Amino acid sequence: MAGRRFYGAMFGLVLGLAQPAGAEPMLPPQAPVEVLPLEITIEGLGGAGGERLRSELSDVQFVAVGEDHGFAEPPRLAAALGQELAQTKGAPVHHAVEVGPHTVDKVANVLRAEGLVGLDAIVDDQPSIMPFLANLDDASLALPYARAGRLWGIDQEFIGSGPMLYALLAARAHDPELRRTLGAWRDSDRAALAAGQFDKVSLSSLARADFARLRQGFSDDPEALQMVDALAESARIYQYNDVERYFENNDERGKLMAAYFLARYRAAKGPPPRVLFKMGAYHLGRGITPTSIFDLGSLLPGLAAASGKRSLHIAVVPIAGQVRAIAPGPQGLTKVSAYDEDVVAKLLAGAGIELDSLPAQGLALIPLEPIRQRMSGKVRRELPEFARFMLLGFDYLVTTRDAKAATHFEAWEPGMESRLVLQ
Known part of the structure; x- marks a missing residue:
């Protein structure tokens, strides 16, 4: 041990002597830790956070939006990202969802023929027939891709299907x-x-x-x-x-999702397709997930690199607000309640970001690379497992102190979809 310390000190001394006086350092400065306001509009992305995300899209093949389920913000952000991605040069954009392929085939046919009203009729008849696409926000995200024949279902068939x-x-x-x-x-x-x-x-x-x-x-x-x-x-x-x-x-579920995705990917005509994912965050982060597996998110970077592109991974997890969860009862299949999780708060505390520095309402975009560079191993190890996974497995965190609950079709009235983006 003493020998290693000696040689380490000597190596540092030699490097110091070899650096000419006044020479520029070899290492670039670290990027600052940032909290950027992010807006979602009918046209796409806005605010400084929107500009940052838009600047990322020129060489991206896969955009992976990983969510904590039950919120309106993730599908609305994904819809805006899909709009922005479609405006950049490249192959057509497809949308992959956390729903079984045969359920999605049925849903896509209904959306093409009848729009959201047709899907509402299915969910009204059997509210628990599918996850996620039974939420108006997710269905609105899927609608243009269904109409274009570019909606992919890549999960197991839901237990209620x-x-x-x-x-x-x-x-x-x-x-x-x-x-x-x-x-x-x-x-x-x-x-x-x-x-x-x-x-x-x-x-x-x-x-x-x-x-x-x-x-x-x-x-x-x-x-x-x-x-x-x-x-x-x-x-x-x-x-x-x-x-x-x-x-x-x-x-086994992760392997099935990868197999369904690759089958769709290989069957797509023309150049390698671009794909917009919106799924649970566990599925779309890089590295070993909190369920101790390598999931779909770990497949995307290498597959994109093979086409000279890259994947962009964005976690959307709130600090506070309202959430919709499955809770069968007299009120219906789902219930809206206060969201009470401290995962993001602990991640931000470990990064030295005060909660008061985030807007009281609206979204904030936080680049995670600068935080990874600065956070010590001890602080990182003491984070909750999901927080550590987000930090290491995603490029950006989108969060809010005022999350809006997803709108299930059981709470929908025709015309509501026109107000989704602006809520």
Whole structure:
């Protein structure tokens, strides 16, 4: 140990002697820690934060907006980023969502034919049929991509999607007994979901043999077989949770998302497509996630680099405000409540950023690279796991002290969508 200290001191002395007097230092100055006001308008991005993000987009292939679920700001920011990205030179922009591919195919058809009113009718009939796209903010983000045929569903089929997908399969079935089976599963799922009993839904209980019999009934229908296989894979992944095999649940889901995404990516015609992602932050940060896996976000930088591009990762997590969460009850499927998490507050405290330096209302954009450069290892290690993941896995943090809850279709009235961006 003493020898290493000696040689280290001598090495530093030699470097010091080798530096000519008055010479410019080799190292550039560190970028300042910044808190930039960010605005979302009908035209796109505004404020100093908007200018910063816009300047990032010229060589970006993937924009990954990672959210804490239940807020209006992430999809609205993603919509503005998509507008800005579409105005830069490059391949068409596609939108990837945290919803199953067959559910998204159905939703995209409805959005193309009927717009948001058609999707509202689906959700009114079965509020728990899909995650995220049942929120008006997310559906408004998806609408132009659905109309252009560039909306990708890359997640497992949601546990509540059975009633819709079983109905689609029943419409294709020739065997009356098969139609009765699918109808029974649909009706049982509808009753369980209406009661908020997600543990009694078919994807939590169907066995491999059930899906094998279903496959036999659609042996001459490749499209139906794809749907059956997607449901079987979703059931398998969900059922890891039933026996508390949580790591495998997350790992298998991450692999499935990557496989669905790459299949869409490779099938896109023309130059490598640009993709706008809006999903849970765990899925879109670089590095090992708080669920201890490498998720989709770790795939994006290398894939973009292969095309001479890069990926941009933005976490959108509030400090305070209102949040909408699934909470079945007399009031409906969802409920709005006060948001009470201190993850971002602790991250900012570790960076030496006072909460009072953020605007009381509106969004703030915080570049994370300068914070990574300055934060000591000890402070970084003492951060909550999610805060540390955001710090190391994302390029920017977007936060607010006055978050707005997502608008579920059960709370929607026609005309409300025209006010979304400005709320």
